[in-house]
Amino acid sequence: xxxxxxxxxxxxxxxxxxxxxxxxxxxxxxxxxxxxxxxxxxxxxxxxxxxxxxxxxxxxxxxxxxxxxxxxxxxxxxxxxxxxxxxxxxxxxxxxxxxxxxxxxxxxxxxxxxxxxxxxxxxxxxxxxxxxxxxxxxxxxxxxxxxxxxxxxxxxxxxxxxxxxxxxxxxxxxxxxxxxxxxxxxxxxxxxxxxxxxxxxxxxxxxxxxxxxxxxxxxxxxxxxxxxxxxxxxxxxxxxxxxxxxxxxxxxxxxxxxxxxxxxxxxxxxxxxxxxxxxxxxxxxxxxxxxxxxxxx
Numbered sequence: 531x532x533x534x535x536x537x538x539x540x541x542x543x544x545x546x547x548x549x550x551x552x553x554x555x556x557x558x559x560x561x562x563x564x565x566x567x568x569x570x571x572x573x574x575x576x577x578x579x580x581x582x583x584x585x586x587x588x589x590x591x592x593x594x595x596x597x598x599x600x601x602x603x604x605x606x607x608x609x610x611x612x613x614x615x616x617x618x619x620x621x622x623x624x625x626x627x628x629x630x631x632x633x634x635x636x637x638x639x640x641x642x643x644x645x646x647x648x649x650x651x652x653x654x655x656x657x658x659x660x661x662x663x664x665x666x667x668x669x670x671x672x673x674x675x676x677x678x679x680x681x682x683x684x685x686x687x688x689x690x691x692x693x694x695x696x697x698x699x700x701x702x703x704x705x706x707x708x709x710x711x712x713x714x715x716x717x718x719x720x721x722x723x724x725x726x727x728x729x730x731x732x733x734x735x736x737x738x739x740x741x742x743x744x745x746x747x748x749x750x751x752x753x754x755x756x757x758x759x760x761x762x763x764x765x766x767x768x769x770x771x772x773x774x775x776x777x778x779x780x781x782x783x784x785x786x787x788x789x790x791x792x793x794x795x796x797x798x799x800x801x802x803x804x805x806x807x808x809x810x811x812x813x814x815x816x817x818x819x820x821x822x823x824x825x826x827x
Contacts, residue, residue, distance in 0.1 A: 757811030
């Protein structure tokens, strides 16, 4: 229970929304300063021992990194010249955080150009005008990171069994989920009328698994899994463990976090979910069965 703490959506949703917007600001700096990779692989953040990180980037010859420390609750900008700038994560508006963050980047001579509006959210408010999101409870933010740190390790275990191309385990600041994607090696057509995000990410057959803290549409944290393109009949496939099911709200398989954290072995329950949903999608989509290494018995 200590390793898998309670994560009640309604109890921390205001902090979640503020943290989401603040991480979008950090993430957009990474997006602006890294070369595009297939499936937006240059976009996400990565887990660190204290929170999340961009990994090293470059602006006008200066190499630097941005770390989001969810232990002491600050964003740390560090350069190879030894300079460090710190931006507090605290109960203040997104507009104030945005101004402070950009001021600290400018102090180092860094000026990333990006669209200063949130992505992948309903009714986005420009960062400089967002005085609505201003709640930040450090304990709740730290609890979320502790969950992510556990899920990160399980996703890496799941990744280790795949012979084909996979993404790293990474955190998407737009959709606000920690995910791993496996690829069949075959291309796919993006959905008709897809926006730029879907056009650039849905051009390959994939099976994605991950964890998400929930939102107003689905107000509970859950593990998820989907196959793209969606095979006919996947909704009827039998998956594991008990409690996992097809979610009509999400259009994918979901396993409530609460079921996992109170189980005898959370790690085993998560792997059962990831592996059974992969098997269901891969079988229906006729993926090469040799892509998966059989687990030692």
